[in-house]
Amino acid sequence: MNLARVSSGAFGFLLLSLSTIIYAHPLRLSLSQIEYEAAEKSLSITLRLFLTDVNEALVFDPYSTQLSFCQANEAPEADSLLLEYLAQFFYVVVNGETVALEIERKELSGQGDNTALGVTFVSYRAEELVSLEIKNAVFTDLFFDQSNIVYVYKNGNPTSLMLNKSTPIHKLEF
Template sequence: MSPISSKLLLFLIIPFVFLSKEANKRHPFHVSTTEITHNAKNKSLEITCRIFTDDFENVLSKQFKTKTDLYAKNKEKEMNALIESYIETNLKFTVDGKAAKYNYLGFENDHEATNVYLEIGNVPVFKTLTVYNGVLYDLFDDQMNILHVEKSGKRKSTKTSFPEKKMSVAF
């Protein structure tokens, strides 16, 4: 499949995967997306990871051997700690070949998905961004992770499938 056809397919499938009411009952795709926007004014990378909530709860329960409930407001502090630890282990960033540390900002639920918010500061400009994404690889061997990066109005996308973790975009 050509790269253009592949990208078109991803843009057509993803909204249905996340918005379908049937997806909550039995989503046939194991997919997460990571959206990164370069904020030139704040000199930062604003990151949103979107993960199916049921899958995310399952992997957190499995890894940390505890009951999870990402919808329970009274467990929000505990869930934040689990999510931050999981993301720290399974998501790494390099900007222009240098490891980049991010700040974990929190999470929120959006229909059947959980959005995890991160930010990498002190990025006035960049040419290449590499993401090592193993989110949900410890749960599914058919997991696909998609990356969308926006910089100066230009958007680039790529994907990986289990067991590959490395994704890069260059501007």
């Protein structure tokens, strides 16, 4: 498997870049952060996606205000459409069991074309994290050059991956 590794130091830079939107879109990039904390028995999954890409994937119009994520007039179907899309292109399997994705919180950052939608999921796990399989192929159905950077932290120890159309899945053993 040809898998490009990204240094953990790049995480801070890339997360800052996406959250403060230093880069001008159309950068074809998503960021995912998966954190496992044994003491809390929790697995936190955060996705940061450009809002124009989300709209393109869900309603086929990058500038649509139909779903209005994180706004007072957010469409009732916004979360279900997002989860339906993610079910096709994103999953996390812990110790052989697929993690149910239930949105804990969402937030917007940035402006205009550079607005990012942050979505967080949390799962509480009784067992120790032994293996983790990640599929992140979000937006690879739309953009041939889409890259999805995944940062995995187990008890503070980082691992970085870059997934794309040709390498959408990776499995880690701890």
